[in-house]
Amino acid sequence: MAAEPTAADLIVKHRPTLDQALEAIRTRAYWSPHPEHPKAYGENGSLDLAAGKSAYDALLNTRFELDQPGTDGWVGGEVSPYGPELGITYPHADADVLLPAMKAGQKAWRDAGAEVRAVVCLEILKRISDRSHEFAHAVMHTSGQAFMMAFQAGGPHAQDRGLEAVAYAYAEQIRTPGTAEWSKPQGKRDPLELHKAFTPVPRGIGLVIGCNTFPTWNGFPGLFASLATGNAVLVKPHPRAVLPLALTVRIARDVLTESGFDPNLVALAAERPGEGIAKTLATRPEIRIVDYTGSTAFGDWLEANARQAQVYTEKAGVNTVIVDSTANYQGMLANLAFSLSLYSGQMCTTPQNLLIPRDGIDTDAGPKSYDEVVADLARAVDGLLGDDARANGLLGALVNPDVKARLEAAASLGEVALASRAVTNPEFPDAVVRTPLIVKLDGTKPDAESAYLSECFGPVSFAVAVDSTADAVALLTRTVREKGAMTVGAYTTDASVEAAIEEACLEEAAQLSLNLTGGVYVNQTAAFSDFHGSGGNPAANAALTDGAFVASRFRVVEVRREG
């Protein structure tokens, strides 16, 4: 049996990666230590495709043991959007027992200091990375993402976001030195002298409230930001997406134990159907930080009611793409078609409103009328998804019946430019797989507003005809200000139009992608380089990840003494 890693071992092992991450967030150039190709796994202890599948299969229809204090029952009812029941039960916790137990190890975790906390977090991420193939299945069968997306977004990309949060947390904590000698001159008299010590101290327990669609990608930043700043972390997964975060909690507890810390610094709070424990937990006095991804209604509730905590929310928004003109018409159509299709539009970053001048646009293929642009886009989506195998690989499955109902209702909101089509998944015949719906709306008709000014989460886009690009910019501004946006896209060859759109995005704090025609899509962001959300419009009060995301998760206590 190998000796367990000491903190010093972990520093030797992970400090170079931490340093690279610190450099990456400073330069924001491309960097990732987590390979995104599935075939890169299988050596040096990592699971390959087959081993990952076996590990996942072995979890099905079992009790997921975590050995947590206060376990008072077993709960679980996950059903894969692809059909099968997972049959896994998780410990249900008595918060009155679990929360005090989570506090017990905090002093040692605090005293370990920022560097040790960072490398313990990196060891957790390394073990998660080694099991990316296992996580891929867990994410696929809880979110409905197709396998490749579940592997990449749920694996290496999520791990990148977690590591990014650790890097920011570490950098923030070492901005103040551990000690300082202070000597103030007093003219001819002796100087005043003090010895000062500065210690980052945690706020308390962080609560991570997970979401259904991206349990790891949206869960890791808050989890690792809170843990790396000295807090214990309680993970409350979405009841339909427990497994990816339960695996995360188990790995974290193992690493904490092996490196000499209390495993209860990280714990799981699974819930009974309809129990709604998020509200109860989020307002407990022990909970001092909340990270949440989900509906605007509950995000607003948390911000208003979890007043004892720092609350970081990512809520709903309405994402806009302005189509003014392009020098690469086919590239634009292909890029947009992919963005609308990926994961059936079930991303907080998927474009919803495509604002197109009713008099048409200039392109490298000549002028195109509004109708032509919409028809060409519909054709591009059809072409992309014409082959069922490829469609299944891009679309994944609808995550829940609400999305399907919303999609079906949306067809009556206007003229259908592209009907949604059911795709059969031969491997999982119960999966509900749908291609995107595109509906034409007239942006000047007041009765269309209720459609395009509401989030219609799922594979639904509106091709909104506007009188001019200037009107499009005005509508963009209004949409972001009133509804929020995680992303904005725009296509234009006109410098003054580009400047106007940029100004609108700077004014409303929205993240803008311009003229994407290749292999980068408006709905994808890369850790260490792109910010996810801005924290400055109603879609989210935080960005992944910046200084503001970590700076309030700890406080600095100063002890000063005469020299």
Add this chain to the structure above:
Amino acid sequence: MAAEPTAADLIVKHRPTLDQALEAIRTRAYWSPHPEHPKAYGENGSLDLAAGKSAYDALLNTRFELDQPGTDGWVGGEVSPYGPELGITYPHADADVLLPAMKAGQKAWRDAGAEVRAVVCLEILKRISDRSHEFAHAVMHTSGQAFMMAFQAGGPHAQDRGLEAVAYAYAEQIRTPGTAEWSKPQGKRDPLELHKAFTPVPRGIGLVIGCNTFPTWNGFPGLFASLATGNAVLVKPHPRAVLPLALTVRIARDVLTESGFDPNLVALAAERPGEGIAKTLATRPEIRIVDYTGSTAFGDWLEANARQAQVYTEKAGVNTVIVDSTANYQGMLANLAFSLSLYSGQMCTTPQNLLIPRDGIDTDAGPKSYDEVVADLARAVDGLLGDDARANGLLGALVNPDVKARLEAAASLGEVALASRAVTNPEFPDAVVRTPLIVKLDGTKPDAESAYLSECFGPVSFAVAVDSTADAVALLTRTVREKGAMTVGAYTTDASVEAAIEEACLEEAAQLSLNLTGGVYVNQTAAFSDFHGSGGNPAANAALTDGAFVASRFRVVEVRREG
């Protein structure tokens, strides 16, 4: 007439100071560019003692013109705690006119970038510094501070705190580069390439709600942190302490104008008696940041109601000193006597509860009983303040009749160990000058709790007899957790006691000063080195100044384009 400074001139002039400030907040060694000796002023354009007094006198009984949009009347009724009416009136603003006008210049201010904003802020601070003698009188005759304290705390120390906030704001904004070239390898295919631009954007308008006792020292951090991060700033002074912040606003407007920006980026909101405009302003949609120093009740109200804004509060607390043992009994007594006396205890950092074991303490002068310690401290205060001229120089005047009433009522709370004495101020016979009151309380008597567990703001201290030092630590913990604390002090020669007190302060996030017996006092903090408050206990939700104080005042907007 000299040419007006360009942004480039200001960079040349102030960049070295900014760099020194950045280094100081990194090392936290002693540093200040603002001399604290009154005689250091009078050359290179700064006002000396006489010129400062003349400048102040010239302001009395005049209209304080600011040329702000939306001025709909003139208000003012400041009466010096030393007696004289100031007779100054200030513009009263129609917020519906002023707030939109303040937004007009924000785009240019945002586009100027972090460095230009920083050096414009440094120019404002430089001009304030040159007029430190004028500010000293303004602070003295609004706060009641004695002249020397008004000069130092209201002048150079406040300027230090402002500069510190500018340094943090600048450092935070440049953590993300202005641009990045992102190139993601794609195996044998061409890499994905994007050009990315990152711009710090302001939240909107910051509101600074000033306090009566330290208008500049507590007002500058929020004002400069918001301005340096691109926000416009509306300053709402305490109705009894308008002048120091009105002078600040005027200087800021002059510097903004001269350096090519809109003066309305900084404006004053004076109010009619009883108008209570802070509530109205703090909840306006244009106000996205609030900085507040004052009562817990209104601070809590702001946190609960100004939900559209980031709210930074410094509220009330109950500060404790544990007296366990000392190797310098006379030094301890002298240090505590000074701390209790300075500005008649009207500091948020003044110790209130002195926890002393009822069986006495060990000292270098032999064991001392509880009664002896209290009597010796009373004698030390008497000795310090025995001379009326010295007493006036230390105590200043009571800031308002509430403090006097509270002091008078406190004498009946327990056995009086040191009675408060009225001191005559020959220059200002109407000034209400009082020496500190020390009341003995039994910490084990439940009826004493209501006294020592409430803030009794003013020259009132409680010598609380406790059964043991362990009980003192437990009471310290309870006091900080329930009531908050800006400062904690302790005297001990016992390493295990010291460790227990340190642990209590780390656990409750309270700033601790140990064994101060010389010329540094528990109620004083130095910018660039000491944190003021921790932001982690109920006394304040923010610390002056750290990353958390600046990081949420702006957001970063990313614009990415194909390369």
